[in-house]
Amino acid sequence: MKKADVFEFFRRLAEENPDPQTELEYGNVYQLLVAVVLSAQSTDVGVNKATRALFREVKTPSEMIALGEEELKEHIKTIGLFNSKAKNVIALSEILEREHGGEVPADRDSLTALPGVGRKTANVVLNSAHGAETFAVDTHIFRVCNRTGMAKGKTPLAVELGLEKKVPGPFRVGAHHWLILHGRYICKARMPECWRCPVVDLCSFKAKVLEKPGRKAKS
DNA sequence: ATCCCGAGGG
DNA sequence: CCCTCTGGAT
Numbered sequence: 001m002k003k004a005d006v007f008e009f010f011r012r013l014a015e016e017n018p019d020p021q022t023e024l025e026y027g028n029v030y031q032l033l034v035a036v037v038l039s040a041q042s043t044d045v046g047v048n049k050a051t052r053a054l055f056r057e058v059k060t061p062s063e064m065i066a067l068g069e070e071e072l073k074e075h076i077k078t079i080g081l082f083n084s085k086a087k088n089v090i091a092l093s094e095i096l097e098r099e100h101g102g103e104v105p106a107d108r109d110s111l112t113a114l115p116g117v118g119r120k121t122a123n124v125v126l127n128s129a130h131g132a133e134t135f136a137v138d139t140h141i142f143r144v145c146n147r148t149g150m151a152k153g154k155t156p157l158a159v160e161l162g163l164e165k166k167v168p169g170p171f172r173v174g175a176h177h178w179l180i181l182h183g184r185y186i187c188k189a190r191m192p193e194c195w196r197c198p199v200v201d202l203c204s205f206k207a208k209v210l211e212k213p214g215r216k217a218k219s
Numbered sequence: 220a221t222c223c224c225g226a227g228g229g
Numbered sequence: 230c231c232c233t234c235t236g237g238a239t
Binding site: 118120137 | 235237
Binding site: 079 | 226228
């Protein structure tokens, strides 16, 4: 995608959503980290439903350790992959407590050293909590970038680097959220709603869905 | 490449 | 029924 089109692309998404933010609910950076770990291959709506009660009881790593793995499982058993997530969250909390004074580190290497935290999760924390100019390439951003031609790449890392070449630093934190919201509500995986897409004319997707499918004929 | 793994939507 | 959801570890 040409540089002028990239600018126009985000200008239009910004028009629709002036102040885009994470839809995950949290009260501090530790809770953000936990929420993002829980959100892997799960919807934010489902994560928020579970964390609402959990975060009322647990606000720090030490409180999570005190809660314990089995109790944590009870809180998050409605979320996919809950067994491994519970285990990771407890282990991660123990490391924060032991090696980081109970605080969430603000550098990528320390974050990705935590169990259950990969590059994507680390980038969300750096971006959302510390305002770092990074892209966390999740399933939405990966799909939207490859479809539209914003940044093509076979791996999330390749897309991340492509985005960094096209989007100026100060613009990235907003762009990150615009891409996710666009992917979640319009450029959806299964049936993209191109007929109401504000950037459809800038998009290189071959299989555009330009008309809203009508109701099935009654039998 | 495979496993983990529940809820919601089509 | 099938697919998808702010992935990570092996």
